[in-house]
Structures are given as C-alpha cells and as structure tokens.
Amino acid sequence: MKIAVIANGAWYLFNFRRALMNELLRAGHDVVAISPPDRYVEALRAEGFEHVALLLAPSGTNPLVELVTLLRLRRTLKQGGYALALTFTPKINLYTGLALHGLGIAHIPNVSGLGRTFVHDSWLTILVKRLxxxxxxxxxxxxxxxxxDRAEFLRLKLVDPKRTGRLPGSGVDLEHFSPRAEQTVRKDRLIILFIGRVIADKGINEFVEAARTVRRLQPRIEFQILGPLDTANPSIISPALFDEWVRSGVVRYLGVSDDVRPAIAEADCVALPSYREGVPRSLLEAAAMAKPCITTDVPGCRDVVDDGRNGWLCAARSAASLADAILKFVRMPEAARHEMGRRGRLKVEREFSERIVLDTYLGLIERFDSGCRGSSASGTSSTQREE
Structure with a gap:
C-alpha cells in the first residue's frame, strides 16, 4: 500500500515519526514523506524515504495564499497514487482532510494538540472548528x-465518536531514552531545564519570570533553555528580549540540538509551563530518563505528570505558581528527588512506550487494508469505513 505521511516540516517527521515510517517500510508499505522542506529532507532521504515538498506557511492566514496551498496539496495527493494519508500537526490535519474530498484516499489524522486557535479565541477559532x-x-x-482534546472535539460535535481513538502521544523509545548511571553527578548546583520552542504559548515568559523569583531565594539554581527561537510563530519572543534574558544571567541558552539526552542527563528537573499540548515529547523523554518534571495542569501536560509522585503540576500562565512548584522540588531531599524520577520512568514504561503507538497504527492499517481487499473482491468502494 502506498502511504503518504504528512506534517508541517521534515524536522517533525524525522524527529517524531521516523520510527513509524520505518515500521511501515518493514511491513511492506511504500512510504512517502510530504512536508515543507527544511534541512531534514536529506536526513529523511538518507533513511530511504522519498520526500515530496509542500509549500506551506505553518502560521499563515492570508485567504488567497491558503487556498493556493490547499489546491497544491490536493494536486500532490491526487497525482501520487496514495491509498492512505497519515497526517500530523493541526494545519496539516485540517488541510489534508479538506484536500482529500472525492479523491478516494483514506485519512487517519493524529490530533497532537489543538493549536493556537483553541488557545486563543477569535473569529479564526469559529472558522477552524467548522472546517x-x-x-x-x-x-x-x-x-x-x-x-x-478528544472530549472537546466530541463536545463540539467535530468528529464521529465511533471513529475516534486515543494514543499515548508519539510514544518514546525506552532504549534510546533511558537513565544514565553518570547523570547529575555535580553537587554545586541544581539545573532546571526547559526543552521546546522559545515561544509564549510554551510558557517561556513564565519560565523566565519564575527563574528570577527562584534565583533570588536560591542563587545556586541554574535555569537552562534548549530549543529554537521560532520567529515564524505568532507567539514569537523577540530576539532582543531573549538576548536580554541570556545577558542578564537569569537563564542559560544551550542552543539547538538533535540529541537532547546529554542536556536531560545533566539536568535535575525538566520544566514545561505550556498553555496546552497533545502529549509533550520533552516531558516523556525526560521522564524516560528518570527525571522529575514540572508542568502545567492543562490538557496533555497533566497526562504525563502525577502531581507529587513523578513531578509537580502548577497553574498555567502563572509564574508564581511555577516558582512555587520549583521551590518544592528544590527543597526535597536528594533521595526523594531520585525516587520521583524513578516513578516517572515506570509511568512511561507502562503508559507511553513507542511500541504502543506503532502497534496501534499497524493494527489500524491492517484493518483498513483488509477492508480494501474485501471491498475489491465484492466490487464495493475501497475507501468504505469500518463501523
């Protein structure tokens, strides 16, 4: 079966969906990656995947430009001979669903968070929900x-409940992300690490303000940021403001890395004060490496952290609440912090293994493929859905 795997960047596909794509190849499927091009296109090709470029502005809202994007996507899918499209990221989920109408190509979207339109109410929110x-x-x-997120879509009657399912995020490779014997060996300071795009919706403003508060009380605490400045995102942090944060010494910037494990291993705790997530990969990876996590009590984030057991929950959009949670962690005995990390690893092993995600996709695709073969034999449409 020819399967299109579509997202808003080759970076996303390489870092978050490469294991799934390799699993589909091993199962005998023809897999094509479709995304806006970036420097990870060559990395995908080196793995043996064909890549088709899609021109898309992830945060664009110009109606004419978006219509052209939609028509280009439809043409790409129509000409590709695909039987199935697996889609990821909000805009791609939406546009692919619209583009596929009448093409006879099956669609399995993965809702990994609801995007900015569900965080910020506007006329665009109303339009997107209808679309x-x-x-x-x-x-x-x-x-x-x-x-x-599933409950919200059902409440708004955006989807048929019979055709919905739940995944544990994108899953985490438990062998690749595992506790290291040598991690966190220093005694002179504690490190609180933020991993993610440097944008307001990830709670970076609250992280920096909490850092100021905590460091006034506990100067030995170091706050680190690992991730890119997303200058194309509407909730951008200006480079000038970010530079001021770093120059003032309130945070230390680690830059961008394809391998976050050394930074996680060095940290004592990972904090993500996001406003809303699908299931945050950074927290899964940190917990898999037996690191306690501090995050907000919002959809997606609270799925990873059991308050007081493998980390702490705080209020969203509140630097004071985040600072309180960090101070709770800092004041814990070292043995209690290690036990908190151990519980996080066990939780990820039980609930968030990448194997769960891969097996779910393989099972759904096998059901669809079997349905296609049965429909072909009986002369019915190959895109008929199972009830």
Missing amino acids: YVVAFRSAQWVLFQNED
Whole structure:
C-alpha cells in the first residue's frame, strides 16, 4: 500500500515519526514523506524515504495564499497514487482532510494538540472548528493524544465518536531514552531545564519570570533553555528580549540540538509551563530518563505528570505558581528527588512506550487494508469505513 505521511516540516517527521515510517517500510508499505522542506529532507532521504515538498506557511492566514496551498496539496495527493494519508500537526490535519474530498484516499489524522486557535479565541477559532467538521467527516479514524482534546472535539460535535481513538502521544523509545548511571553527578548546583520552542504559548515568559523569583531565594539554581527561537510563530519572543534574558544571567541558552539526552542527563528537573499540548515529547523523554518534571495542569501536560509522585503540576500562565512548584522540588531531599524520577520512568514504561503507538497504527492499517481487499473482491468502494 502506498502511504503518504504528512506534517508541517521534515524536522517533525524525522524527529517524531521516523520510527513509524520505518515500521511501515518493514511491513511492506511504500512510504512517502510530504512536508515543507527544511534541512531534514536529506536526513529523511538518507533513511530511504522519498520526500515530496509542500509549500506551506505553518502560521499563515492570508485567504488567497491558503487556498493556493490547499489546491497544491490536493494536486500532490491526487497525482501520487496514495491509498492512505497519515497526517500530523493541526494545519496539516485540517488541510489534508479538506484536500482529500472525492479523491478516494483514506485519512487517519493524529490530533497532537489543538493549536493556537483553541488557545486563543477569535473569529479564526469559529472558522477552524467548522472546517474540522468537513475535514474529518470522511476520516477512517481520528486519533487523539489526550482525552481532553478528544472530549472537546466530541463536545463540539467535530468528529464521529465511533471513529475516534486515543494514543499515548508519539510514544518514546525506552532504549534510546533511558537513565544514565553518570547523570547529575555535580553537587554545586541544581539545573532546571526547559526543552521546546522559545515561544509564549510554551510558557517561556513564565519560565523566565519564575527563574528570577527562584534565583533570588536560591542563587545556586541554574535555569537552562534548549530549543529554537521560532520567529515564524505568532507567539514569537523577540530576539532582543531573549538576548536580554541570556545577558542578564537569569537563564542559560544551550542552543539547538538533535540529541537532547546529554542536556536531560545533566539536568535535575525538566520544566514545561505550556498553555496546552497533545502529549509533550520533552516531558516523556525526560521522564524516560528518570527525571522529575514540572508542568502545567492543562490538557496533555497533566497526562504525563502525577502531581507529587513523578513531578509537580502548577497553574498555567502563572509564574508564581511555577516558582512555587520549583521551590518544592528544590527543597526535597536528594533521595526523594531520585525516587520521583524513578516513578516517572515506570509511568512511561507502562503508559507511553513507542511500541504502543506503532502497534496501534499497524493494527489500524491492517484493518483498513483488509477492508480494501474485501471491498475489491465484492466490487464495493475501497475507501468504505469500518463501523
């Protein structure tokens, strides 16, 4: 079966969906990556995947430009001879669902968070919700990464409940992300690490303000940031402001890395004060490496952290609440912090293994493939959905 795997960047596909794509190849499927091009295109090709470039502005809202993007995507899918499209990231989920109408190509979108339109109410929110109804109407299944998002879609009647399912995020490779015997050996300071895009919606303003508060009380605490400045995102942090944060010494910037494990191993705790997530990969990876996590009590984030057991939950958009949670962690005995990390590793092993995600996709695709073969034998449409 020829399968298109589509997202808003080759970076995303390489870092978050490469294991799935390799699993599909091993199962005998023809897998094509479709995304806006970036420097990870060559990395995908080196893994043996064909890549088709898609021109897309991830945060664009110009109606004419977006219509052209939609038509280009439809043409790409129509000409590719695909039987199935697996889609990821909000805009790609929406646009692919719209583009596929009438093409006879099956669709399995993965809702990994609801995007900015569900965080910030506007006229665009109303429009997008209506478009979701149309886009997901013909989807074979709609997979959600947390129950809050699934419940919201069902409450708004955006999807058919019979065709929804739940995944544990994108899963985490438990062998690749595992505790290191040598991690966190220093005694002179504690490190609180933020991993993610440096944008307001990830709670970076609250992280920096909490850092100021905590460092006034506990100067030995070091706050680190690992991740890119996303200058194309509407909730951008200006480079000038970010430079001021770093120059003032309130945070230390580690830059960008394809391998976050050394930074996690060095840290004592990973903090992500995001406003809303699917299931945050950074927290899964940190917990898999037996690191306690501090995050907000919002959809997606609270799925990873059991308050007081493998980390702490704080209020969203509140630097004071985040600072309180960090101070709770800092004041814990070292043995208690290690026990908190151990519980996090066990939770990830039980609930968030990458194997769960891969087996779910393989099972759904096998059901769809079997349905296609049965439909072909009986002369019915190959895109008929199972009930």
